Amino acid sequence: MANNATKPTKIFIVEDERPIARLLQLTLEREGFKTASEPNGRRAYERILQEKYDLVLLDVMLPEMDGMEICKRVREVSDVPIIMLTARDEIKDKVEGLDLGADDYMTKPFAAPELLARIRGALRRHNDRVREAEETRYVVKNMILYPERYEVTVKGVPVELTHKEYELLKYLVENKRNVLSRDQILQTVWGYDYIGDTNVVDVYISYLRTKIDDKFGEKYIYTTRGVGYAIRD
Numbered sequence: 001m002a003n004n005a006t007k008p009t010k011i012f013i014v015e016d017e018r019p020i021a022r023l024l025q026l027t028l029e030r031e032g033f034k035t036a037s038e039p040n041g042r043r044a045y046e047r048i049l050q051e052k053y054d055l056v057l058l059d060v061m062l063p064e065m066d067g068m069e070i071c072k073r074v075r076e077v078s079d080v081p082i083i084m085l086t087a088r089d090e091i092k093d094k095v096e097g098l099d100l101g102a103d104d105y106m107t108k109p110f111a112a113p114e115l116l117a118r119i120r121g122a123l124r125r126h127n128d129r130v131r132e133a134e135e136t137r138y139v140v141k142n143m144i145l146y147p148e149r150y151e152v153t154v155k156g157v158p159v160e161l162t163h164k165e166y167e168l169l170k171y172l173v174e175n176k177r178n179v180l181s182r183d184q185i186l187q188t189v190w191g192y193d194y195i196g197d198t199n200v201v202d203v204y205i206s207y208l209r210t211k212i213d214d215k216f217g218e219k220y221i222y223t224t225r226g227v228g229y230a231i232r233d
Helices: 018-030 041-050 067-075 091-099 112-134 163-174 182-190 200-216
Strands: 010-014 034-038 055-059 082-086 104-107 138-140 143-146 151-154 221-224 228-231
Touching: 010 018, 010 041, 018 034, 018 112, 034 041, 041 067, 055 067, 055 112, 067 082, 067 091, 082 091, 082 112, 091 104, 104 112, 138 163, 143 163, 151 200, 163 182, 163 200, 163 228, 182 200, 182 228, 200 221
Parallel strands: 010 034, 010 055, 055 082, 082 104
Antiparallel strands: 138 143, 143 151, 221 228
């Protein structure tokens, strides 16, 4: 669905052939999108900077400023999804548009279902990028811990950890560079009422070292003798 309870997805149609622009508007609005249209390249560029759009359908051949130049300039200041539209089916034109930062490229004439699929795909990829950028993550050298996803990667490779191994690593990473005593770790990771062998911390540190330090040949977990453990850059 293009609509949600608060804000419909707004698509900016930059097209100087009015019948095509109108057809695009009717097609998109029928699917629940909100649209705006502009036939002039320079004015379109100014409107993209001044107004808020969720996606731009950008014709290549435009008066005053062509689509390639608009795409190039917009990409200097915005990551709004851009789908280039052109009547020219030449590979070099497609490559140029994509190299300038366009998210997709369609050659006229095109079928409405394909255009709608491309639009939804571009919006989905953009939203995924936004969520990933906003997501909390902890970075130590080549290791990234994603608390919301319950994931850890080292050099881009996922590391499989048990629940307790993950909680221990997370606690160390959240307190990066601070030396945590065995008692602190036991109380936080195992709980204040934990009754058992206090060597459990050493055992689980060993597990983590095997899965991270040893496996990837890079030291992350440091021991301060008589005090405790720390994660360091």
